[in-house]
Amino acid sequence: MNICASPLAEHPNPLPPALALPTRTPRQRTLAVGVVGPGRVGSALLEQLRAAQPRLARDSGLDLRLCGVVASKRMWLDCDDPELNARHHSAQTWRPSDLDEFAAHVRGNEGRHALLVDCSANPAVAAHYPHWLASGIHVVTPNKLAGSGDLAQWRAIRAACTHGARFRYEATVCAGLPVVQTLRDLLDTGDRMLSIEGMFSGTLAWLYNRHDGQLPFSTLLREAHALGYTEPDPRTDLSGIDVARKLVILAREAGLPLSLEDVEVESLVPPALAALPLDASCNVRTNLMRRWPRAWPARTPPAAYCAMSPASTMPAAHACDWRCCHPATLLRIRA
CATH class of the missing domain: 3.30.360 (Dihydrodipicolinate Reductase; domain 2)
Structure with missing residues (x-):
């Protein structure tokens, strides 16, 4: 005969109920974001950013602040349009595109963390990566031109990362699958690539x-x-x-x-x-x-x-x- 009973009911000295852990308010941080290339990929990213903003602010204390969007001929900055985080490239104030001015605006002067996401397929944009990274701006891109382009430029990008900024390009190979980082982790932990x-x-x-x-x-x-x-x-x-x-x-x-x-x-x-x-x-x-x-x-x-x-x-x-x-x-x- 099998008899099942609750462990608490069987134990003569049951443990007291667990005390609730004190609630900790997440430390507030700001990440300034600029998006290059509001095309099909860039527009989808902007929608994802807007959907994630309330959750990240509530759960992680992260103020994900969209500071600008730049296309081939125009750019939209939040200093011109306070409603930039709610919409983009419609009936807004815009100015002619200038990648240097755009990056400087996203970086700001108060030492905040800044991130540029390059959704274009423009080699002229990729040529700015070394300067952006050296100035402390993180760069994320699905653009394959930098990772597979001129070898000297690629080495300059990697060298610029030694200043603390991060260059992430996981989406360049197999889209959302973690192929690049998996390969990097295996090599860093001593594995030898065979095939x-x-x-x-x-x-x-x-x-x-x-x-x-x-x-x-x-x-x-x-x-x-x-x-x-x-x-x-x-x-x-x-x-x-x-x-x-x-x-x-x-x-x-x-x-x-x-x-x-x-x-x-x-x-x-x-x-x-x-x-x-x-x-x-x-x-x-x-x-x-x-x-x-x-x-x-x-x-x-x-x-x-x-x-x-x-x-x-x-x-x-x-x-x-x-x-x-x-x-x-x-x-x-x-x-």
Whole structure:
């Protein structure tokens, strides 16, 4: 026979009820935030910031203060419009864009913590990172141009972080998945990288999964673009350059001084389409995608994987044969 009883009922000297811990008021802190690039990604971020402001103030004592938004030609500052935290780029007071003035305004003069979030894909913005970081402004970005661009600029960014500001770029590889920081943590705790495998392009994964020959490839490409799954220029995804940038970012994170010039790319984009100009017009994009071949090229490999492995006969820091075989692209990185 099984008999179940409450432990408190069984014990002859039950413990007194737990005393409530004293309530502690969170220490009030202010984080000044400036957003660069209020496009699709930047606008979604602004909505998330506004939704998080009350909760962070209540639970963490963090005053998340939006101090400015800057686009390619205009910028909106809270000193001009006190209601900036409630809206942006509508009927507000604006001034011409000036990245130096914008950063100085967000940083302020009272020694507050300041953060710039770069949601653009503009190399001119990325060129400001070393100066911003050296002046104590934290930088967060999904922009892959800095992490995969000029190696000297990348080293300048890392050197500027020694002054205390933080540079975070987790969203540059696999969006919200913690790939970059996981790799960094493994390396910092003594692990040796042997290989990394995975699908590095969500765009190509979606297209490859949807394409069964029943719909023209151009139709699927237009759908992916409308859903926001492609870069503004879909050729960035289909040429393999987007995957190449991600591989360079991971290679540098692992300590390998690689550049895009070290990457051999076999593109899915037909030469005739690769030569077409692409401006900001939606019609140009539509015409471009309508001219895309109806089917995947016959040479497309049947499997999708990306593998990076160091050569065993040379020092791992200097000899690597990194390959990426993809349904749409073939990349090789050698250092």
